[in-house]
Amino acid sequence: MRALLTGGAGFVGSHLADSLLDRGISIDVLDDLSTGSIENIQHLKGRAGFRYVIDTVMNERLTAELIDQADVVFHLAAAVGVKLIVEAPVRTIETNVHGTEVVLKQASKKRKLVVIFSTSEVYGKSASVPFREDADLVLGATSMHRWAYACSKAIDEFLALAYWKERKQPVIVVRLFNTVGSRQTGRYGMVVPNFVQQALTGAPLTVYGDGRQSRCFGYVGDVVNALIRLVHEPRAVGQVFNIGNPEEISMLDLAKRVKALTASTSEIVLVPYDQAYEAGFEDMPRRVPDIGKIRALVGFEPTVKLDEILLRVIADMRSSILAQRV
Ligand code: UDP
Numbered sequence: 001m002r003a004l005l006t007g008g009a010g011f012v013g014s015h016l017a018d019s020l021l022d023r024g025i026s027i028d029v030l031d032d033l034s035t036g037s038i039e040n041i042q043h044l045k046g047r048a049g050f051r052y053v054i055d056t057v058m059n060e061r062l063t064a065e066l067i068d069q070a071d072v073v074f075h076l077a078a079a080v081g082v083k084l085i086v087e088a089p090v091r092t093i094e095t096n097v098h099g100t101e102v103v104l105k106q107a108s109k110k111r112k113l114v115v116i117f118s119t120s121e122v123y124g125k126s127a128s129v130p131f132r133e134d135a136d137l138v139l140g141a142t143s144m145h146r147w148a149y150a151c152s153k154a155i156d157e158f159l160a161l162a163y164w165k166e167r168k169q170p171v172i173v174v175r176l177f178n179t180v181g182s183r184q185t186g187r188y189g190m191v192v193p194n195f196v197q198q199a200l201t202g203a204p205l206t207v208y209g210d211g212r213q214s215r216c217f218g219y220v221g222d223v224v225n226a227l228i229r230l231v232h233e234p235r236a237v238g239q240v241f242n243i244g245n246p247e248e249i250s251m252l253d254l255a256k257r258v259k260a261l262t263a264s265t266s267e268i269v270l271v272p273y274d275q276a277y278e279a280g281f282e283d284m285p286r287r288v289p290d291i292g293k294i295r296a297l298v299g300f301e302p303t304v305k306l307d308e309i310l311l312r313v314i315a316d317m318r319s320s321i322l323a324q325r326v
Pocket residue numbers: 081082083121178189190191192194195206207208209213215251283284
């Protein structure tokens with residue numbers, strides 16, 4: 001069996017690559033390294049069944065060729081991270097929409113199963129917490145660039161479900177909630193690697209807004225297990241699934257936990273949203289997954305709790321900071 005991972009040099013993709021190879025599944029990684037990193041897949045070079053190509057999913061001929069050789073496609077290639085989206089909205093929209101068009105069009109020629117990676121961001125400002133897959137999406141004005149990400153991913157979902165309905169192209173849509181673990185970079189503004197890096201380097205921990213907004217953090221290893229269960233379940237085809245961990249924490253409490261677990265002397269500072277992102281930036285106050293659907297279908301249950309996740313991220317970041325100093 002061979003799997004194609006677009007965006008396989010990214011944070012989630014590289015963990016999925018590890019797990020598939022461990023299970024004896026050959027993989028092709030297609031990544032343009034725009035937000036992914038060759039370091040994430042360095043350890044896989046030379047491993048039996050592993051191949052990679054540095055190119056974009058928008059290269060339709062190459063993508064078609066790789067899909068042709070694959071049995072299943074995990075389409076992770078996308079512009080991610082709220083900071084990047086606010087700073088580079090054109091790239092976000094084009095990459096997320098056109099990349100998915102190419103993958104679905106090519107996969108549908110031979111009806112190869114495609115897993116489309118969407119995001120909890122699509123729930124937008126909805127207050128119906130916890131979020132169920134069939135709930136309404138509540139997005140803000142088009143002048144707020146943050147919503148371009150949710151909207152581009154929602155279009156991907158519509159397109160995937162349309163391919164399934166109209167052309168019997170098998171698809172599974174997954175909405176990943178905040179996913180964390182080793183190899184995640186703070187470069188694109190994600191809160192956990194940011195806080196851990198700040199705590200370990202003695203910089204202030206930057207809590208945006210009043211810090212009362214909350215998130216739920218899922219461990220990347222649990223997310224990968226969920227994905228593997230889903231692709232082995234024929235009844236998952238044509239459906240949308242939340243993947244995450246319902247354990248909720250406010251950003252102020254998260255900063256305090258990181259500070260305590262690292263024994264850091266860094267101070268915690270509040271940074272207004274318009275300084276952190278852009279004027280008028282809208283955050284979502286709570287984002288909690290309802291994982292009843294995936295639990296019922298494939299028995300998914302998150303296994304790694306927040307403190308343990310943070311300890312793993314801290315250990316990983318400590319060693320990469322040390323490696324940079326050597
Ligand atoms: N955040 C923060 N400090 C940071 C980075 C992010 O307080 O240095 C907040 C951000 O405003 C949001 C939450 O942490 O409320 C999660 O942000 P992230 O970018 O990790 O993911 P999001 O849930 O926004 O997609």
